[in-house]
Amino acid sequence: MKKFDYLKPRTIDEALSLLNQYGKRAKLVAGGTDVMVMIKQKRISPDVLISLSGITGLDQIQYDGALRIGPMVTHRQIEKSQVIRKEFSALADAVDVLGSIQIRNVATIAGNICNAAPSADTATPLLVLGAQVKIKGLKGERTVSIESFFKGPGETVLEEGELVTELIIPKPLPFTGSAYWKHQRRLALDLPILGVSVLLSLDRNRISCPDILCATSPISTVLHAMEQEGLVCKEVRIGLGVAAPTPMRAIKAEGLLRGKRISDELLQEVAETASNEAQPRDTIRAEAWYRREMIRVLVRRMAMRSIERVIRPEETVFPTRAW
Amino acid sequence: MKKSISFVLNGEPVRAEIEPHLTLLHLLRDELELTGTKEGCGMGECGACTVLLDGRPVNSCILPAMEVDGKNVTTIEGLIDAQGNLHPIQKAFIEHGAIQCGFCTPGMVLSAKALLDENPKPTEEEIRNAIAGNLCRCTGYLQIVQAIKAASNQ
Numbered sequence: 153m154k155k156f157d158y159l160k161p162r163t164i165d166e167a168l169s170l171l172n173q174y175g176k177r178a179k180l181v182a183g184g185t186d187v188m189v190m191i192k193q194k195r196i197s198p199d200v201l202i203s204l205s206g207i208t209g210l211d212q213i214q215y216d217g218a219l220r221i222g223p224m225v226t227h228r229q230i231e232k233s234q235v236i237r238k239e240f241s242a243l244a245d246a247v248d249v250l251g252s253i254q255i256r257n258v259a260t261i262a263g264n265i266c267n268a269a270p271s272a273d274t275a276t277p278l279l280v281l282g283a284q285v286k287i288k289g290l291k292g293e294r295t296v297s298i299e300s301f302f303k304g305p306g307e308t309v310l311e312e313g314e315l316v317t318e319l320i321i322p323k324p325l326p327f328t329g330s331a332y333w334k335h336q337r338r339l340a341l342d343l344p345i346l347g348v349s350v351l352l353s354l355d356r357n358r359i360s361c362p363d364i365l366c367a368t369s370p371i372s373t374v375l376h377a378m379e380q381e382g383l384v385c386k387e388v389r390i391g392l393g394v395a396a397p398t399p400m401r402a403i404k405a406e407g408l409l410r411g412k413r414i415s416d417e418l419l420q421e422v423a424e425t426a427s428n429e430a431q432p433r434d435t436i437r438a439e440a441w442y443r444r445e446m447i448r449v450l451v452r453r454m455a456m457r458s459i460e461r462v463i464r465p466e467e468t469v470f471p472t473r474a475w
Numbered sequence: 476m477k478k479s480i481s482f483v484l485n486g487e488p489v490r491a492e493i494e495p496h497l498t499l500l501h502l503l504r505d506e507l508e509l510t511g512t513k514e515g516c517g518m519g520e521c522g523a524c525t526v527l528l529d530g531r532p533v534n535s536c537i538l539p540a541m542e543v544d545g546k547n548v549t550t551i552e553g554l555i556d557a558q559g560n561l562h563p564i565q566k567a568f569i570e571h572g573a574i575q576c577g578f579c580t581p582g583m584v585l586s587a588k589a590l591l592d593e594n595p596k597p598t599e600e601e602i603r604n605a606i607a608g609n610l611c612r613c614t615g616y617l618q619i620v621q622a623i624k625a626a627s628n629q
């Protein structure tokens with residue numbers, strides 16, 4: 153393996169000045185699960201790795217109205233956070249199926265988005281949850297929305313010498329549920345063919361017969377039975393991964409549903425629109441037409457799961473039906 | 476230029492002068508000559524190189540050795556007790572035919588240990604989830620799951 157030096161600064165400012173000093177010869181490393189593999193595969197060959205692991209206090213998850221995630225927080229910490237599982241469920245769904253426990257014990261969520269793979273599992277959950285990314289460089293601090301963070305495969309708005317210091321997720325509206333589905337061939341250690349996240353905020357969390365959501369009937373039947381309840385969608389976000397060069401929001405599809413009464417017909421139209429908005433490619437994992445078909449299926453299913461999580465929140469802990 | 480790191484390896488304090496680009500797997504096998512930890516893929520996929528870092532399973536093939544400074548590392552060699560007895564999980568693996576070629580076994584046993592230390596009575600689903608990062612080409616996993624279940628006295 154190529155030789156490199158390994159530096160462990162003690163403060164963020166020290167890390168920034170080292171990044172500045174070494175410039176392109178340096179690579180920042182958090183958990184190293186992307187960086188070390190890229191070095192082994194000879195895709196990058198830095199002279200110096202600058203690790204964030206020597207800086208104390210970066211591995212905190214705080215919930216003070218907004219959720220604040222430090223840059224050394226691992227996927228495993230997120231997986232175990234009960235607050236995230238309850239309030240920010242789509243993110244918990246993503247880390248449950250990301251890599252293996254060995255990977256999740258060291259890999260960070262900040263590293264996942266900074267690496268900016270189109271398949272990054274935490275990207276679309278962060279999109280629908282409306283995350284903000286706090287960035288620091290020698291010149292100062294700035295905060296960008298996760299939507300403007302990704303610029304292309306492997307590309308972000310980070311400039312040379314900048315690093316991510318925090319992810320901030322605002323508290324969701326009342327009666328909000330969210331869900332992520334990783335469409336993959338194996339149950340573990342696979343990259344997604346597609347990643348689909350949905351977040352829905354409803355006008356209430358009670359309906360006259362919540363048990364309807366336990367039915368094993370097709371979605372359409374369940375939705376028809378629920379229609380007279382008149383549930384209204386106050387807010388909706390739909391995130392699609394591996395469906396375009398960067399993780400994307402299906403803005404048109406969201407517009408159809410926002411402020412409307414939830415019905416079977418409407419959800420079908422929303423899913424169809426999301427599928428048309430996507431720009432999937434043919435790749436070795438799947439062809440574009442198949443991805444489009446599955447977006448249509450999965451957007452509806454994740455909408456159902458979000459509704460279920462509002463109306464029957466206890467199911468959030470042990471999801472039973474994939475819809 | 477070599478750098479100095481200190482850590483606890485299988486209960487014993489260790490100080491090592493290392494090239495800073497080494498992986499923990501390289502340090503363990505080639506410098507410290509503890510060859511119980513195996514290298515399969517070398518890319519974080521197979522789990523053959525699993526060791527416990529502060530009690531948590533990690534892939535040593537992609538972990539920079541510099542990251543274990545000040546930490547606690549357990550390898551398969553550390554599971555034997557002072558009298559030389561195998562760990563109950565190792566015994567259960569032997570009794571249940573959970574070892575064929577044995578290449579995945581050190582990593583598999585350590586993933587099982589991390590699970591049982593945290594969750595002494597896991598369900599079958601929890602066991603399968605805990606070893607999802609450990610590939611086995613021989614056994615078909617059934618005997619491994621049974622062995623871990625037996626080691627948890629269920």
Ligand SMILES: Cc1cc2nc3c(=O)[nH]c(=O)nc-3n(C[C@H](O)[C@H](O)[C@H](O)COP(=O)(O)OP(=O)(O)OC[C@H]3O[C@@H](n4cnc5c(N)ncnc54)[C@H](O)[C@@H]3O)c2cc1C
Binds near residue numbers: 223260
């Ligand atoms: C076997 C295996 C399985 C995997 N499975 C999955 C999977 O299922 N889903 C998935 O999405 N990913 C998967 N990955 C990819 C990887 O584990 C994730 O992307 C992980 O979250 C990266 O985090 P890290 O801390 O290890 O990043 P690192 O490797 O340390 O860094 C990744 C990139 O981000 C940069 N970076 C890190 N932190 C910061 C920061 N604070 N500010 C600025 N830049 C930063 C680094 O310079 C580097 O470019 C897998 C990897 C392996 C090896």
Ligand code: FES
Binds near residue numbers: 516534
């Ligand atoms: S050798 Fe480390 S995961 Fe395969």
Ligand code: FES
Binds near residue numbers: 573580
């Ligand atoms: S026993 Fe041969 S790989 Fe598991």
